[in-house]
Amino acid sequence: xxxxxxxxxxxxxxxxxxxxxxxxxxxxxxxxxxxxxxxxxxxxxxxxxxxxxxxxxxxxxxxxxxxxxxxxxxxxxxxxxxxxxxxxxxxxxxxxxxxxxxxxxxxxxxxxxxxxxxxxxxxxxxxxxxxxxxxxxxxxxxxxxxxxxxxxxxxxxxxxxxxxxxxxxxxxxxxxxxxxxxxxxxxxxxxxxxxxxxxxxxxxxxxxxxxxxxxxxxxxxxxxxxxxxxxxxxxxxxxxxxxxxxxxxxxxxxxxxxxxxxxxxxxxxxxxxxxxxxxxxxxxxxxxxxxxxxxxxxxxxxxxxxxxxxxxxxxxxxxxxxxxxxxxxxxxxxxxxxxxxxxxxxxxxxxxxxxxxxxxxxxxxxxxxxxxxxxxxxxxxxxxxxxxxxxxxxxxxxxxxxxxxxxxxxxxxxxxxxxxxxxxxxxxxxxxxxxxxxxxxxxxxxxxxxxxxxxxxxxxxxxxxxxxxxxxxxxxxxxxxxxxxxxxxxxxxxxxxxxxxxxxxxxxxxxxxxxxxxxxxxxxxxxxxx
Amino acid sequence: xxxxxxxxxxxxxxxxxxxxxxxxxxxxxxxxxxxxxxxxxxxxxxxxxxxxxxxxxxxxxxxxxxxxxxxxxxxxxxxxxxxxxxxxxxxxxxxxxxxxxxxxxxxxxxxxxxxxxxxxxxxxxxxxxxxxxxxxxxxxxxxxxxxxxxxxxxxxxxxxxxxxxxxxxxxxxxxxxxxxxxxxxxxxxxxxxxxxxxxxxxxxxxxxxxxxxxxxxxxxxxxxxxxxxxxxxxxxxxxxxxxxxxxxxxxxxxxxxxxxxxxxxxxxxxxxxxxxxxxxxxxxxxxxxxxxxxxxxxxxxxxxxxxxxxxxxxxxxxxxxxxxxxxxxxxxxxxxxxxxxxxxxxxxxxxxxxxxxxxxxxxxxxxxxxxxxxxxxxxxxxxxxxxxxxxxxxxxxxxx
Ligand SMILES: Nc1ncnc2c1ncn2[C@@H]1O[C@H](COP(=O)(O)OP(=O)(O)OP(=O)(O)O)[C@@H](O)[C@H]1O
Ligand SMILES: [Mg+2]
Numbered sequence: 001x002x003x004x005x006x007x008x009x010x011x012x013x014x015x016x017x018x019x020x021x022x023x024x025x026x027x028x029x030x031x032x033x034x035x036x037x038x039x040x041x042x043x044x045x046x047x048x049x050x051x052x053x054x055x056x057x058x059x060x061x062x063x064x065x066x067x068x069x070x071x072x073x074x075x076x077x078x079x080x081x082x083x084x085x086x087x088x089x090x091x092x093x094x095x096x097x098x099x100x101x102x103x104x105x106x107x108x109x110x111x112x113x114x115x116x117x118x119x120x121x122x123x124x125x126x127x128x129x130x131x132x133x134x135x136x137x138x139x140x141x142x143x144x145x146x147x148x149x150x151x152x153x154x155x156x157x158x159x160x161x162x163x164x165x166x167x168x169x170x171x172x173x174x175x176x177x178x179x180x181x182x183x184x185x186x187x188x189x190x191x192x193x194x195x196x197x198x199x200x201x202x203x204x205x206x207x208x209x210x211x212x213x214x215x216x217x218x219x220x221x222x223x224x225x226x227x228x229x230x231x232x233x234x235x236x237x238x239x240x241x242x243x244x245x246x247x248x249x250x251x252x253x254x255x256x257x258x259x260x261x262x263x264x265x266x267x268x269x270x271x272x273x274x275x276x277x278x279x280x281x282x283x284x285x286x287x288x289x290x291x292x293x294x295x296x297x298x299x300x301x302x303x304x305x306x307x308x309x310x311x312x313x314x315x316x317x318x319x320x321x322x323x324x325x326x327x328x329x330x331x332x333x334x335x336x337x338x339x340x341x342x343x344x345x346x347x348x349x350x351x352x353x354x355x356x357x358x359x360x361x362x363x364x365x366x367x368x369x370x371x372x373x374x375x376x377x378x379x380x381x382x383x384x385x386x387x388x389x390x391x392x393x394x395x396x397x398x399x400x401x402x403x404x405x406x407x408x409x410x411x412x413x414x415x416x417x418x419x420x421x422x423x424x425x426x427x428x429x430x431x432x433x434x435x436x437x438x439x440x441x442x443x444x445x446x447x448x449x450x451x452x453x454x455x456x457x458x459x460x461x462x463x464x465x466x467x468x469x470x471x472x473x474x475x476x477x478x479x480x481x482x483x484x485x486x487x488x489x490x491x492x493x494x495x496x497x498x499x500x501x502x503x504x505x506x507x508x509x510x511x512x513x514x515x516x517x518x519x520x521x522x523x524x525x526x527x528x529x530x
Numbered sequence: 531x532x533x534x535x536x537x538x539x540x541x542x543x544x545x546x547x548x549x550x551x552x553x554x555x556x557x558x559x560x561x562x563x564x565x566x567x568x569x570x571x572x573x574x575x576x577x578x579x580x581x582x583x584x585x586x587x588x589x590x591x592x593x594x595x596x597x598x599x600x601x602x603x604x605x606x607x608x609x610x611x612x613x614x615x616x617x618x619x620x621x622x623x624x625x626x627x628x629x630x631x632x633x634x635x636x637x638x639x640x641x642x643x644x645x646x647x648x649x650x651x652x653x654x655x656x657x658x659x660x661x662x663x664x665x666x667x668x669x670x671x672x673x674x675x676x677x678x679x680x681x682x683x684x685x686x687x688x689x690x691x692x693x694x695x696x697x698x699x700x701x702x703x704x705x706x707x708x709x710x711x712x713x714x715x716x717x718x719x720x721x722x723x724x725x726x727x728x729x730x731x732x733x734x735x736x737x738x739x740x741x742x743x744x745x746x747x748x749x750x751x752x753x754x755x756x757x758x759x760x761x762x763x764x765x766x767x768x769x770x771x772x773x774x775x776x777x778x779x780x781x782x783x784x785x786x787x788x789x790x791x792x793x794x795x796x797x798x799x800x801x802x803x804x805x806x807x808x809x810x811x812x813x814x815x816x817x818x819x820x821x822x823x824x825x826x827x828x829x830x831x832x833x834x835x836x837x838x839x840x841x842x843x844x845x846x847x848x849x850x851x852x853x854x855x856x857x858x859x860x861x862x863x864x865x866x867x868x869x870x871x872x873x874x875x876x877x878x879x880x881x882x883x884x885x886x887x888x889x890x891x892x893x894x895x896x897x898x899x900x901x902x903x904x905x906x907x908x909x910x911x912x913x914x915x916x917x918x919x920x921x922x923x924x925x926x927x928x929x930x
Contacts, residue, residue: 356813379870398798
């Protein structure tokens with residue numbers, strides 16, 4: 001398979017390779033300045049990447065990481081920014097993604113971009129079809145795709161439509177797609193944000209493997225531990241400027257050094273301290289059953305019962321596909337599944353959550369894990385998104401008070417520290433982490449009593465994570481019932497009072513904070529459902 | 531200071547009353563086109579009579595485009611409005627001539643018929659889930675066919691004067707004339723419009739002040755109001771030199787103001803934008819998307835009926851071929867006005883400007899005596915260029 005071959009440059013593959021590589025710079029970006037409507041997203045940023053290395057880039061939300069990569073890959077064409085780029089010994093002035101791909105630069109964006117109704121194989125070879133004289137060879141397409149999928153460890157038929165895959169699996173398809181091209185430099189923008197610990201480890205293994213093929217890799221992530229584990233060199237950006245670049249061979253390569261450079265101060269705890277004040281039961285779900293919307297024989301949530309009390313933070317742990325999101329979405333206005341049965345009680349009374357409006361009226365909020373698809377209107381303003389689920393409190397006789405709306409948006413922007421110059425900026429122009437905060441603000445605006453938070457810190461930087469945890473604590477402190485779904489066990493262990501484990505749609509157990517460990521949760525999470 | 535200006539602009543836009551850069555660009559394009567034809571026609575374009583015709587001839591485009599922009603923002607399309615204009619024309623003419631109804635009642639019946647058609651199409655789109663393209667394509671055939679059936683292939687003419695006035699007459703000169711023969715009432719209406727605009731703008735400014743929010747600098751505020759005021763006055767001045775204020779102009783003004791309000795200020799309007807931007811997210815936020823879709827089609831049904839009434843009145847009769855290609859005029863106006871094909875984007879102000887651009891093109895080319903075949907060629911190219919300009923502009927706006 002062509003794409004997997006080491007590219008044809010003259011890096012010695014024998015002994016002494018490391019020393020030589022260290023001096024062999026494949027990419028040099030110099031004094032890059034890029035502005036959007038007068039606001040600088042990048043100011044004189046320089047970056048040099050050595051051939052065959054894994055180069056980590058970290059920085060707060062909105063620091064300019066994605067923008068820098070967009071500049072590199074031609075998303076922002078040559079001429080729309082200042083500074084120079086040199087790639088593989090040549091000056092690079094890419095006018096489009098195609099130009100950079102021709103040179104062997106492949107970027108996998110933070111927001112995945114697969115065509116939902118096409119199959120995995122079709123997506124992998126989109127624009128690069130396995131065809132002769134314009135006629136696609138389906139056998140070759142599917143067979144090549146199968147090999148690539150094996151390489152990324154995705155056990156799905158190549159003919160499966162993308163729409164049937166969760167975000168995590170889609171990420172793997174993106175990587176398989178990158179492997180199908182002649183790639184010299186692979187850029188991964190937060191590739192593990194949507195993956196659970198196990199799949200992340202798998203992916204990071206894959207990336208380490210690239211090194212042996214001589215493929216250079218730039219990886220952006222907010223998971224500092226994984227950046228440390230995988231990178232040879234790390235660059236820290238803050239407010240659109242390079243703070244420092246250091247080698248992992250450096251004596252001080254600790255996480256706290258990275259954090260200090262990122263946020264400009266040290267952060268002692270990952271999780272803010274909190275004394276739980278737990279009150280009466282707020283939410284009780286009994287015998288909740290949900291079937292798959294297409295394959296209506298398949299039970300996705302199986303007889304789930306759980307409770308959440310006022311002021312309590314309850315975690316939902318499970319592997320990818322365990323049914324946590326499906327449970328939450330089916331509870332929230334039956335937005336997932338068919339043949340749903342079961343009962344929901346709020347403060348002891350049975351309530352209906354049959355429609356989204358029922359759920360909202362009963363004080364339930366669901367903060368989706370897939371903000372691009374289910375969460376935000378990217379071509380709407382920050383203010384319109386924030387007010388989107390709760391216009392009734394800002395309007396009279398169906399007429400919106402735009403001043404109240406702006407004031408409310410402004411209030412939440414400050415409270416959540418959303419980085420945007422104005423609340424009338426289009427949400428699509430915000431950095432990924434700040435989009436996540438807008439989503440949170442949108443649901444805080446509805447003043448819910450129960451918050452179902454699905455991966456609330458996906459793609460959020462350490463500092464902001466801390467802020468979001470603080471916010472979750474604060475909301476719990478106000479007596480709200482909090483449910484947190486997360487693929488990061490450490491996160492659940494860090495913030496929850498109680499953790500349910502879900503496996504194959506069944507709640508397989510629960511642990512109080514004091515009794516919970518990674519190990520015993522993992523054991524419950526992998527317990528056979530039936 | 532620069533910071534302040536930016537903030538003020540921003541709030542202007544939050545309020546929905548402000549004009550954004552794109553609108554300025556569009557307005558600029560309109561001005562350029564007007565000046566071009568003014569030059570090419572040796573000043574004939576802005577003769578009082580021609581300006582009057584411009585309004586009367588293009589009233590239907592504005593009415594249809596106002597409904598169409600909502601449909602398009604929501605991510606749909608409506609191809610049936612042209613046929614509907616013909617069918618409603620037939621109904622209104624039949625009601626007056628054959629059923630002997632007084633014309634105001636006939637108008638009510640026609641509007642109700644429009645609503646009924648809207649309910650019909652809205653039902654299929656919203657509750658059965660058939661794409662609007664298909665539903666309204668079917669409607670296009672259906673209503674045209676019914677128009678022919680109703681009129682049994684012929685025409686109905688000789689409609690009463692009161693009815694014709696709706697589309698083709700002027701408000702009487704109640705206040706007499708100036709020495710040079712200009713209509714006093716028209717000038718007065720112009721002044722009232724200017725005063726209304728200034729008062730509304732000042733109240734909005736006052737509200738901003740009361741809440742301690744940043745405002746447009748006073749100089750800019752005054753300049754903006756003065757400029758728009760001058761345009762309105764010049765317009766009124768031109769009209770007063772012909773037969774005065776067309777009734778239809780009043781109707782159009784009310785529609786434009788009302789629908790701007792609906793789109794910018796109401797929950798319904800906001801839901802349309804939310805659905806067009808991301809339907810899934812709208813559903814997950816509790817927007818009743820089916821209901822909104824339904825009412826969007828009811829709305830355009832009624833507006834298409836109004837357009838049917840107006841064009842029948844102007845023609846003083848009903849023909850089954852009326853309204854041919856009207857849907858395309860409306861759609862073109864909406865897209866020239868800056869709406870996005872994917873939905874989620876679009877404004878009334880842009881749409882009206884788009885309609886005016888098409889109207890001025892029609893008018894200018896006709897005065898120049900350009901053959902109607904060539905007129906179509908030119909209009910097609912203008913549509914393509916306008917949208918191409920917009921698309922590239924938007925792409926560039928991301929990176930400057
Ligand atoms: N198309 C755009 N138009 C306007 N501003 C933009 C655009 N793209 C990015 N920005 C701004 O540039 C800044 C940097 O954004 P960028 O997406 O590069 O951040 P990031 O470091 O990738 O953050 P995150 O970790 O949250 O993904 C942000 O303030 C963002 O709002
Ligand atoms: Mg980013």
